[in-house]
Amino acid sequence: MAFGGGKKPTVVNFPEMPDLPKVPVGRIRAALIALVVVAVALSSVFTVEPEEEALVLRFGEYQRTLQPGLHFKLPFGIERAQKVPVQRQLKQEFGFRTVKAGVRSQFSTSGYEDESNMLTGDLNAAVVQWVVQYRVVDSYKFLFRVRHVEDTFGDMAEAIMRTVVGDRTVNEVLTVGRQEIEDLVKVQLQELADQYETGIRVDQVVLQNVTPPEPVKPSFNEVNQAEQERERLINEAQSEYNRAVPRAEGEARQTIQQAEGYAINRTNRARGDAARFLALYESYRKAPEVTRTRIYLETMETILPRAGKKVVVDDDLEGLLPLLDLTGRSAAPPPSPQGGGGGE
Amino acid sequence: MRVVVLAVGLLLVITLGSAIYVVNETEQVIVTQFGEPVGGPVDTPGLKFKIPLVQKIHRFEKRFLEWEGDVEELPTKDKVFVLIDTYARWRIDDPLLFFQRVRNERGAQSRLDDIVDGETRNAIARHNLIEVVRTSNREPITDESVFEAESGVQAELNEIREGRAAIREQILAAAQRRTEDLGIELLDVQFKRINYGDQVLRDVYNRMISERKRISERFRSEGQGEKAKILGDMERELKRVRSEAYRQAEEIRGRADAEATDIYAAAYDQSPASRRFYEFLKTMETFEATVDADTWMVLSTDGDFFRFLEDSGGG
Numbered sequence: 001m002a003f004g005g006g007k008k009p010t011v012v013n014f015p016e017m018p019d020l021p022k023v024p025v026g027r028i029r030a031a032l033i034a035l036v037v038v039a040v041a042l043s044s045v046f047t048v049e050p051e052e053e054a055l056v057l058r059f060g061e062y063q064r065t066l067q068p069g070l071h072f073k074l075p076f077g078i079e080r081a082q083k084v085p086v087q088r089q090l091k092q093e094f095g096f097r098t099v100k101a102g103v104r105s106q107f108s109t110s111g112y113e114d115e116s117n118m119l120t121g122d123l124n125a126a127v128v129q130w131v132v133q134y135r136v137v138d139s140y141k142f143l144f145r146v147r148h149v150e151d152t153f154g155d156m157a158e159a160i161m162r163t164v165v166g167d168r169t170v171n172e173v174l175t176v177g178r179q180e181i182e183d184l185v186k187v188q189l190q191e192l193a194d195q196y197e198t199g200i201r202v203d204q205v206v207l208q209n210v211t212p213p214e215p216v217k218p219s220f221n222e223v224n225q226a227e228q229e230r231e232r233l234i235n236e237a238q239s240e241y242n243r244a245v246p247r248a249e250g251e252a253r254q255t256i257q258q259a260e261g262y263a264i265n266r267t268n269r270a271r272g273d274a275a276r277f278l279a280l281y282e283s284y285r286k287a288p289e290v291t292r293t294r295i296y297l298e299t300m301e302t303i304l305p306r307a308g309k310k311v312v313v314d315d316d317l318e319g320l321l322p323l324l325d326l327t328g329r330s331a332a333p334p335p336s337p338q339g340g341g342g343g344e
Numbered sequence: 345m346r347v348v349v350l351a352v353g354l355l356l357v358i359t360l361g362s363a364i365y366v367v368n369e370t371e372q373v374i375v376t377q378f379g380e381p382v383g384g385p386v387d388t389p390g391l392k393f394k395i396p397l398v399q400k401i402h403r404f405e406k407r408f409l410e411w412e413g414d415v416e417e418l419p420t421k422d423k424v425f426v427l428i429d430t431y432a433r434w435r436i437d438d439p440l441l442f443f444q445r446v447r448n449e450r451g452a453q454s455r456l457d458d459i460v461d462g463e464t465r466n467a468i469a470r471h472n473l474i475e476v477v478r479t480s481n482r483e484p485i486t487d488e489s490v491f492e493a494e495s496g497v498q499a500e501l502n503e504i505r506e507g508r509a510a511i512r513e514q515i516l517a518a519a520q521r522r523t524e525d526l527g528i529e530l531l532d533v534q535f536k537r538i539n540y541g542d543q544v545l546r547d548v549y550n551r552m553i554s555e556r557k558r559i560s561e562r563f564r565s566e567g568q569g570e571k572a573k574i575l576g577d578m579e580r581e582l583k584r585v586r587s588e589a590y591r592q593a594e595e596i597r598g599r600a601d602a603e604a605t606d607i608y609a610a611a612y613d614q615s616p617a618s619r620r621f622y623e624f625l626k627t628m629e630t631f632e633a634t635v636d637a638d639t640w641m642v643l644s645t646d647g648d649f650f651r652f653l654e655d656s657g658g659g
Contacts, residue, residue, distance in 0.1 A: 125552070143369070144407065146407055226559070255590065259596040263597060267604055298629065308639060
């Protein structure tokens with residue numbers, strides 16, 4: 001179009017010049033030539049930015065691929081250049097869109113539920129939001145093999161994600177299977193992208209929020225709480241156990257030690273008593289009668305002053321007890337002298 | 345004269361312009377002469393020529409094209425209504441045939457709607473939902489705590505016989521047979537989205553909720569059970585520790601008592617004399633230990649104490 005437009009005015013205007021005698025012909029010609037030169041320059045020089053690659057087409061036919069820098073092509077649309085940002089990492093979001101990117105990015109999820117709702121292999125529903133990062137590695141294929149390549153790529157990504165999620169339980173999707181899903185989707189998406197000749201390389205598939213559907217969320221939270229509660233109960237019981245058992249073990253050791261102490265005490269005392277008795281008995285045997293009497297009297301000497309009341313009764317006296325005022329007093333002693341007297 | 349030159353020149357340019365045409369990398373072209381196709385399709389890009397004013401060109405896409413199905417609510421074999429959204433990939437394989445059969449892309453899209461949607465409907469109706477959702481019979485990975493809790497609930501994926509990929513292949517094969525004579529090559533059909541219909545969704549949510557409730561209950565009762573078990577263990581352990589300590593202590597005491605008894609016996613039980621001496625000594629000790637200020641000493645004149653008195657008096 002630039003080709004026809006550039007040529008025609010010169011053809012049309014040239015013959016008309018004599019009809020305008022007042023205008024200085026030389027100047028117009030110079031101006032026109034200058035205009036043409038500028039037009040040629042503008043339509044033949046172009047730059048390729050650092051992240052780009054340019055494909056040059058001559059009459060619609062692919063000629064060459066140009067790297068970043070200043071380049072020339074034939075003017076007036078004979079050659080056209082199409083630029084593809086091959087170095088830039090591109091991204092598609094599913095189930096949400098970044099509204100404002102920044103340190104605290106803002107996301108919008110409403111209106112994209114259709115993208116994120118999917119079925120799991122146990123026929124439950126899950127909400128999966130994810131991002132696919134990719135790059136154009138073959139700009140020729142990217143431009144000339146697939147129409148609406150980015151829409152197609154989005155469709156592929158959705159189909160693959162659902163295929164992978166459809167083969168897993170809802171628990172896997174929500175918890176343990178995340179990494180595996182990302183890896184598998186990446187591999188399968190790449191296979192499909194190659195098969196479709198998109199010229200795209202999948203860099204990364206990243207799962208974002210993966211949640212149960214909104215109405216089911218509370219019951220999923222309840223499961224988490226219940227799990228926490230179970231842990232708490234177990235921990236409590238464990239700590240009670242740990243508080244009681246070691247203490248009981250300590251106390252048990254104490255009991256045993258006390259018994260050991262008793263044993264030592266008992267045997268030592270027995271030995272001591274025995275030794276004393278033996279020593280005494282040894283002397284007693286030398287003069288039994290005297291020793292006996294001596295011990296008896298010594299004992300009486302010690303105990304008689306201590307006793308509060310002393311009653312001496314004749315052996316023939318009968319009915320003594322009614323005469324004694326035993327009230328308010330301990331009446332235990334009376335048998336003692338009998339016992340003392342009884343012992344020979 | 346000048347006007348004539350001008351007119352001729354203009355005519356020449358127009359004619360030349362209509363004799364030249366450009367075929368893009370992304371295009372293929374059919375040339376018709378009074379409506380009749382001439383030569384084969386032009387599918388190489390570049391500058392091309394035709395007979396001006398007589399021949400017409402028709403451009404067609406050479407690239408892979410997309411087809412997007414509408415979301416349809418379809419019943420599966422097990423009578424579950426699901427929303428199915430499919431997409432397909434195709435290209436114009438034979439532009440001439442394509443031109444004759446469907447004329448243009450719009451015509452092709454509408455034919456594809458009929459064919460792919462129809463085959464999808466057939467395939468969905470022939471299979472249970474699980475067959476469309478799952479691809480393989482892989483075993484689910486389970487994290488331990490969840491598995492424990494769920495072993496009583498539902499942790500298994502139901503087995504499939506064919507699976508998603510196979511059903512896709514069936515749809516593709518059936519649709520391919522029908523698009524062949526449209527000059528269309530159908531390369532792929534994919535389920536983009538499969539979701540429950542609103543009615544079913546409510547039931548599914550209820551099922552999921554009750555399933556979760558069961559898991560929660562299980563966790564709770566597991567917690568209580570575990571706690572009771574630990575406390576029971578504790579109780580048993582305490583009893584064991586304490587009773588063992590008691591037993592040991594009593595054994596030690598018993599041995600000590602026995603030993604002491606042996607020692608005493610060895611000392612006191614040497615002869616009748618030693619036995620009597622021991623009784624006497626012990627009696628005296630007991631006296632010493634028991635008599636205090638509250639004690640009434642009732643002394644018989646017949647007792648030993650006074651006997652000494654009488655003896656000395658009498659003597």
